[in-house]
Amino acid sequence: MAKRSLSLSRVYRLLEPGPVVLVTTARKGQANIMTLSWHTMMDFEPPIVGCVISNRNYSFDIVKTTKECAINIPTVELAEQVVGCGNTSGRKVDKFTRFGLTPSPASRIGAPLIDECYANLECKVIDARMVTKYNFFILEVLKAWIDPAQKQPRTIHHRGKGAFMVAGETINLPSKMK
Amino acid sequence: MAKRSLSLSRVYRLLEPGPVVLVTTARKGQANIMTLSWHTMMDFEPPIVGCVISNRNYSFDIVKTTKECAINIPTVELAEQVVGCGNTSGRKVDKFTRFGLTPSPASRIGAPLIDECYANLECKVIDARMVTKYNFFILEVLKAWIDPAQKQPRTIHHRGKGAFMVAGETINLPSKMK
Numbered sequence: 438m439a440k441r442s443l444s445l446s447r448v449y450r451l452l453e454p455g456p457v458v459l460v461t462t463a464r465k466g467q468a469n470i471m472t473l474s475w476h477t478m479m480d481f482e483p484p485i486v487g488c489v490i491s492n493r494n495y496s497f498d499i500v501k502t503t504k505e506c507a508i509n510i511p512t513v514e515l516a517e518q519v520v521g522c523g524n525t526s527g528r529k530v531d532k533f534t535r536f537g538l539t540p541s542p543a544s545r546i547g548a549p550l551i552d553e554c555y556a557n558l559e560c561k562v563i564d565a566r567m568v569t570k571y572n573f574f575i576l577e578v579l580k581a582w583i584d585p586a587q588k589q590p591r592t593i594h595h596r597g598k599g600a601f602m603v604a605g606e607t608i609n610l611p612s613k614m615k
Numbered sequence: 616m617a618k619r620s621l622s623l624s625r626v627y628r629l630l631e632p633g634p635v636v637l638v639t640t641a642r643k644g645q646a647n648i649m650t651l652s653w654h655t656m657m658d659f660e661p662p663i664v665g666c667v668i669s670n671r672n673y674s675f676d677i678v679k680t681t682k683e684c685a686i687n688i689p690t691v692e693l694a695e696q697v698v699g700c701g702n703t704s705g706r707k708v709d710k711f712t713r714f715g716l717t718p719s720p721a722s723r724i725g726a727p728l729i730d731e732c733y734a735n736l737e738c739k740v741i742d743a744r745m746v747t748k749y750n751f752f753i754l755e756v757l758k759a760w761i762d763p764a765q766k767q768p769r770t771i772h773h774r775g776k777g778a779f780m781v782a783g784e785t786i787n788l789p790s791k792m793k
Binding site (some may be wrong): 445447449450453454456457472474475477478479480485487488489491514515516523552564566567570571573575585591592593594595596597599600601602603604605606607608609610611612613614615 | 625627628631633634650652653654655656657658663664666667670691694696698701702706727742744748749752753754769770771772773775776778779780781782783784785786787788789790791792793
């Protein structure tokens, strides 16, 4: 998928609506993917993102050790792969191969990006103080990529137990908010 | 709006999809409302929620001092009030009066609930260690309320600059995720 660089000042617009994301990591040449919904923006620019990665997940140790990951944002066309990545563990499965996803090299980190996702955020861990108690990692987005063809991405939003809300119409209101 | 108590184990289903919420507070008999999108679930049960309340907001000092607030979840029918609450400050405006919203008493905290919102979460601050650096409050949900008539709430999700995605259809996939 041909992507262009996205201004870091616009990253919040991708994560603020609350999409399910796919977090990619790599260690010793082995890449992994995990499905994640527990994230929030924490600052605009540079974009700071907080996310919970459970210590039961294979990705937990990798993020803690390598101090980097990518946040990849899928649309509804990838819903089956998103659930597949959530149902399996990187301990046993090479998820790129299993789910037919294409790793593409990042520019600033060692973890690969998922080519099929419409946006990709290259991140480094900047604060791990809340990891022991809450599994909460604070990330800075170093570089962002987006598919310029996606004007109204149909992201998916987890309602629990495999129910996903699909992004509907967009309305515009006279907001002074950023 | 007639609401029933919601099991705390189900609270994550309300916040995980990333809706814009209205945070209510009270101090010395004066209630306030702020619009907020930067929140994430951090644990299932008891439900732990992290959220960013900027120190530029009137609500910041109130939450820091009273150590409690309510998270009220609006649907698209309240979109104008949501934007109105975001465009004004509690320093100057009584937002309940200005926007025709009805305060209703909470059971566990002093801050009022917004009757017109389809769900309300009564919260206390349990960890303020990340407040100074990130304006990040960690809350425990003590009590949750929901309108049982709302099966597919049309929540709104901020895309930036007054653009809001309205929740669309829900799809179900064979997920093992909670």
